[in-house]
Amino acid sequence: MIHIEKEIIKLKDEVMLIRRELHKIPEIGFEEEKTSQFIAKKLEEYGIKVYKNITKTGVVGYLKGSVGKNTIAFRADMDALSIKEETNLSYKSEHEGFMHACGHDAHMSVVLGLAKYLSFHKENVRDNIVFLFQPAEEGPGGAQPMIEEGVLEKFNIDKIIGLHVYPEVVQGKIGCKKGALMAQTGEFDIKVYGESSHGAIPQKGKDSIVIAANIISAYQTIISRSTNPIEGAVLTIGKMWAGERRNVIAGSAYLEGTIRTFHEEVYKKIKERMSAIAKGIEKMYDCRIEITFRDMYPAVVNDDELVDVLINAIGNENIEFIEPQMIAEDFSYFQRQIPGLFFFLGVRNEKEGYVYPLHHCQFNFHEEVLLTGIQVYVNILRTLKGLE
């Protein structure tokens, strides 16, 4: 068990309240206006210097350390998902159709809790601390534009640390590993151009629904038969829509999906196979299929020394050394520039029913985990000698 110190336990009500306020106002990437204002107000309340409108809705809080030689950033993502919340929580989303189903409300609350804690212990803070609130993690990605805008240079950041609540790891434990922790990701959109007709006269049309169904089935063989099973990959079509009426042959169909891998060659192979299969299906059905690929985030790769810092900070017994996960994170862009540590804050709690996966419309967690998150950050800072 990670020991939570009294000073952090005292933050419980405040951090819980913050989390609930944020949970009520989920906003999607680069539209985090209310979220951004809320964060800035809190940081100001804690006496921390605030920089607003960084990469549109991003916010940075800056606390100068007494030594000030090193600068450590703690990053929280701010955006929510276009998912309709199906919980009965009293602090349920007030933005119909949007939900903090990926726990970014937790990530922001932990970093704000840390800010409050450090504001009480200013005289003990040796390193400069950056509280980095990043928009649009779920897409199109806020980390890369923040880097391009010069956030790392402006605040002289030399290490970056982030976490993600994770129901695959049990509550009270931290999931982490050296090297690759999370996958490389890419998105794709597929448009099928068939031809509409009366539902009773199919021979006059080209049924886009049948064509889309063929694409979906044929794609199932890409991972199972064209990639090395040891290397691991995922191809998911998560959204499709087509057709207007039950008695009309659908003139077009649209599919959207995601690719996950850990190796660039596997990623390329999957895209090649997708294009080749689509070409074959075009011929088969005498139709047109358009695929747009968007390469998204590189893999999250942890700095080995920072993982050792985490181990020293909380002890081996509190860490679940997990396999690389197929979820993705644009935290990886920061790690390409400076040493970075990313870890999972376990939230799985069968007894209390916190079992839903990320992105589920009933996803939730026990708010005690927020204190664990703050404590882990504080321990890391102490281990790094950034805090006395």
Ligand SMILES: CC(=O)N[C@@H](CCC[C@H](N)C(=O)O)C(=O)O
């Ligand atoms: C932690 C998490 O769930 N991250 C997302 C990131 C999505 C990036 C982008 N929209 C994509 O799908 O490539 C995830 O889906 O893993």
